[in-house]
Amino acid sequence: xxxxxxxxxxxxxxxxxxIEAIYLKYSYDFRDYSGAxxxxxxxxxxxxxxxxxxxxLQEKVLHDPMAFMQLLQLLTIPVxxxxxxxxxxxxxxxxxxxxxxxxxxxxxxxAGCSTGEEVYSMAILLREEGLLERTIIYATDINPRSxxxxxxxxxxxxxxxxxxxxxxxxxxxxxxxxxxxxxxxxAIFDKSLCENITFADHSLATDxxxxxxxxxxxRNVLIYFNKxxxxxxxxxxxxxxxxxxxxxxxxxxxxxxxxxxxxxxPLVKQERIYRKS
Amino acid sequence: MNSATGLxxxxxxxxxxxxxxxxxxxxxxxxxxxxxxxxxIVVLHLPEERRSHLAxxxxxxxxxxxxxxxxxxxxxAGTLYFAAPGYHLSVELDxxxxxxxxxxxxxxxxxxxxxxxxxxxxYGPTLAAVLLTGANRDGAEGMSQxxxxxxxxxxxxxxxAQVATMPQAALDRVQPDHILPIRGIGRLxxxxxxxxx
Numbered sequence: 001x002x003x004x005x006x007x008x009x010x011x012x013x014x015x016x017x018x019i020e021a022i023y024l025k026y027s028y029d030f031r032d033y034s035g036a037x038x039x040x041x042x043x044x045x046x047x048x049x050x051x052x053x054x055x056x057l058q059e060k061v062l063h064d065p066m067a068f069m070q071l072l073q074l075l076t077i078p079v080x081x082x083x084x085x086x087x088x089x090x091x092x093x094x095x096x097x098x099x100x101x102x103x104x105x106x107x108x109x110x111a112g113c114s115t116g117e118e119v120y121s122m123a124i125l126l127r128e129e130g131l132l133e134r135t136i137i138y139a140t141d142i143n144p145r146s147x148x149x150x151x152x153x154x155x156x157x158x159x160x161x162x163x164x165x166x167x168x169x170x171x172x173x174x175x176x177x178x179x180x181x182x183x184x185x186x187a188i189f190d191k192s193l194c195e196n197i198t199f200a201d202h203s204l205a206t207d208x209x210x211x212x213x214x215x216x217x218x219r220n221v222l223i224y225f226n227k228x229x230x231x232x233x234x235x236x237x238x239x240x241x242x243x244x245x246x247x248x249x250x251x252x253x254x255x256x257x258x259x260x261x262x263x264x265x266p267l268v269k270q271e272r273i274y275r276k277s
Numbered sequence: 278m279n280s281a282t283g284l285x286x287x288x289x290x291x292x293x294x295x296x297x298x299x300x301x302x303x304x305x306x307x308x309x310x311x312x313x314x315x316x317x318i319v320v321l322h323l324p325e326e327r328r329s330h331l332a333x334x335x336x337x338x339x340x341x342x343x344x345x346x347x348x349x350x351x352x353x354a355g356t357l358y359f360a361a362p363g364y365h366l367s368v369e370l371d372x373x374x375x376x377x378x379x380x381x382x383x384x385x386x387x388x389x390x391x392x393x394x395x396x397x398x399x400y401g402p403t404l405a406a407v408l409l410t411g412a413n414r415d416g417a418e419g420m421s422q423x424x425x426x427x428x429x430x431x432x433x434x435x436x437x438a439q440v441a442t443m444p445q446a447a448l449d450r451v452q453p454d455h456i457l458p459i460r461g462i463g464r465l466x467x468x469x470x471x472x473x474x
Contacts, residue, residue, distance in 0.1 A: 035370055036367035036368070036369055036377075036395040037365075037367065037377045037379065039395075077377065079378045079379065079380065224377065227349055252347070252361055
């Protein structure tokens with residue numbers, strides 16, 4: 001049993017070394033990510049790369065940038081859907097949009113936008129509320145391949161049935177099919193939705209604030225961060241948001257336990273919609 | 278290890294259950310007395326769309342404080358935690374909870390495997406893991422990790438389980454420390470807690 005136990009310890013050392021090597025070589029900083037999830041992602045990568053040890057994987061990614069780019073796809077979690085948690089989007093429509101309408105121009109930051117599902121959801125909502133034309137959306141992520149996919153706005157038809165039902169429950173005013181063209185099993189979303197969207201590489205772990213914003217949406221990103229990194233992210237959001245700006249989070253995320261707990265007040269607590277206080 | 282009983286000194290209990298799990302859990306947890314000191318962390322599979330009232334249902338029937346495990350909050354002694362529906366639940370090395378939206382495991386999110394594996398890393402030989410009734414194979418891999426880390430493994434006797442598939446899958450994978458009917462599992466948890474005090 002003892003030798004087994006020390007064997008496990010070695011893999012924890014190897015994991016830390018891999019994360020450090022990735023940071024030093026490629027400037028991607030996973031050092032303050034939640035450990036349990038990262039450990040599972042790396043274990044999954046070991047089988048994908050056919051490596052027996054994390055050290056072997058480290059050697060591979062240090063000397064081969066293409067291999068690193070493949071690993072990055074496994075380390076980031078591209079699980080997303082349009083209008084996920086419909087009641088959240090309904091609450092944005094009812095509680096946030098009337099206040100957003102008071103601004104002559106609006107800047108929105110979607111942090112950790114992954115493959116774009118949240119971005120298109122927000123753009124559709126804004127169009128229906130007559131706000132899209134005077135809004136600039138910054139959609140950021142650390143994964144260039146996800147950003148590329150987000151820019152294309154092409155999603156598998158398999159998921160569109162779920163998205164359609166979500167859209168309707170989220171207070172959608174039209175037919176969801178108005179927003180895409182179906183072809184070869186894919187839904188190609190209306191390009192005009194993207195006219196005011198800037199897709200950009202940005203890391204909540206290493207980069208700083210780039211613009212003042214009225215609303216920030218960062219959903220199901222912070223759960224992958226430890227407390228330190230969550231604090232950093234909340235700090236960036238606080239700095240970027242205008243006076244009384246809006247912060248919207250994933251259904252299990254809250255600023256309450258962070259160093260910025262008192263700097264955000266709930267507007268619709270159940271739907272994780274907060275305002276800078 | 279307690280020399281009189283041969284039982285180890287435990288710091289946390291994790292429980293996995295699926296089909297038939299609510300009844301099994303109530304049978305184990307409702308007899309526990311006020312002041313039970315060990316934290317108990319539960320993954321119970323439910324249809325994802327349903328908003329979970331597990332914490333409320335169990336709060337009425339169990340003497341311990343009952344909470345949905347919240348991201349980045351510490352595991353507190355004497356508390357019964359349920360995993361939030363739709364999210365995987367892990368225990369970090371610093372013994373705080375973390376949530377994630379990785380792919381489903383055995384069609385399940387939360388997955389018993391992920392809770393058990395991460396808790397095994399966090400608690401090592403001071404973890405007790407209990408696998409109950411269910412209709413899939415979730416938890417077998419997690420049980421094996423708990424055992425590798427020296428934790429105590431307890432599987433519900435498939436003959437006693439409402440659905441035998443899940444406990445049987447674990448028995449095909451590991452030889453647990455205890456194979457017991459529900460009643461025996463309840464008694465064992467009380468005994469483990471007595472030793473831990």
